[in-house]
Amino acid sequence: MDIKQLEFFVVACERGSLSQAAECLYTSQPNVSKTIRTLEHELGRPLLMRSGKGVQPTAYGKRVLEYAQLIIRTTITISSLALPDSRNSLCISAYPSNMIAHLLADFYREWGESCYIEHREGTVEEITDDVQQGISEVGIVYVAEKQAATFQHILSHKNLSFVVQDTKKICLYVGPRHPLYHAESVDFSDLSSLKFMRGVRDFFSMEHHLGHVSMGVIDTAALHNVVYTNSDHLNIALLLETDVCSLGLDFLHEPYAQYDIKALPINGCEPFLQVGYVQDAEHTLSTQAQWFVSYFQKLL
CATH class of the missing domain: 3.40.190.290 (D-Maltodextrin-Binding Protein; domain 2)
Structure with a gap:
């Protein structure tokens, strides 16, 4: 079983037709039919009911369809996390911010095409998760002073540190x-x-x-x-x-x-x-990230 088989099966169910699935997948109808039959053979049960009006999933096929759609969505999400060489990139997560967008434009003018940029927006939880998972090197956040101790405690379990720039x-x-x-x-x-x-x-x-x-x-x-x-x-x-x-x-x-x-x-x-940035507690920031946080501090 592979992703291609699941993708062909899902598209056939969504389109209700093998010929329309073939058009959507830029392949031939026989290839779609053969791929799905191979999947049915591997699973040992039919996935589709075929008729002159098209196709629809069997009762068993409906169960498989739910998992197949989940797998494909997850695969797309994983693929979206693919990054260029991290040694030559700036990966930043932050709240939605017009100022951060302008600062990234300044970064591009300074570094040009010699450095890739990846920018993600989200909540504090999403930002810190990005940094913990290595998706972003730096996360720009702000936290109420009275919640700073709680925030630092949460970060310690994620092996992250919060560097306050200003209040x-x-x-x-x-x-x-x-x-x-x-x-x-x-x-x-x-x-x-x-x-x-x-x-x-x-x-x-x-x-x-x-x-x-x-x-x-x-x-x-x-x-x-x-x-x-x-x-x-x-x-x-x-x-x-x-x-x-x-x-x-x-x-x-x-x-x-x-x-x-x-x-x-x-x-x-x-x-x-408190306004500042989150980073991995055990790693020194790259030259690109150091440039970014230094200019961010100047803006404050």
């Missing part, structure tokens, strides 16, 4: 269509009347820890969230074109401020989010 406040991001666009700052009491986008749902995400800011004066239950997304593209589009706003880290880098979006300070908000 930041949060701010309110608004676009030109927002009624507060011309304001200089906002109060905590203003937030309950606004419409928000909320970011990735993650135990270590900024939103999860807003109750720790200024002795809990932000009531997350009172915030009116109208959009949930982990898309930076959607975040920017809504800020520019609607009256929806978002909470974010107060570290907008001026040279990257290409959009008409303002970061309004929140009066009385103290720094509480």
Whole structure:
């Protein structure tokens, strides 16, 4: 049994026809039929019921189909993890971030085609898993100070370390269509009347820890969230074109401020989010990764 046999069987079931499966797989109908019959012979039972109207899986074939689809999806996922030579690449995981995207563009201008780039976005859990599994060399994260000890404890079991670069406040991001666009700052009491986008749902995400800011004066239950997304593209589009706003880290880098979006300070908000990167505790960062984290620190 091999992946090709399973793929032919799955496509035949999905198309309901051996001829249509052959067209989809860029091969001949006899080849599809022969491959599936070989699989049936190996398993010792028929997988398809064949008729003039096409094919459909037998009861046994339906069970095999579920596992075959799972195997193919898993194979595709594994293939997507294939990387160029790690000695000549920069592999980064981070929250969805326009600033990180611009920094990677700077990296490309500096290193050109001499170095491959792989960039992945996700939650803190996904980012740290990427680093632990060797998919990414560096993971950019931010964590509430009051959760730092818990976070470090979790990382110790994964043999990872968190290198803090700075501690930041949060701010309110608004676009030109927002009624507060011309304001200089906002109060905590203003937030309950606004419409928000909320970011990735993650135990270590900024939103999860807003109750720790200024002795809990932000009531997350009172915030009116109208959009949930982990898309930076959607975040920017809504800020520019609607009256929806978002909470974010107060570290907008001026040279990257290409959009008409303002970061309004929140009066009385103290720094509480540690910003830094996760790395394998036993390995020294590559030259490429060292370049990236040094420039990231300059942005902060």
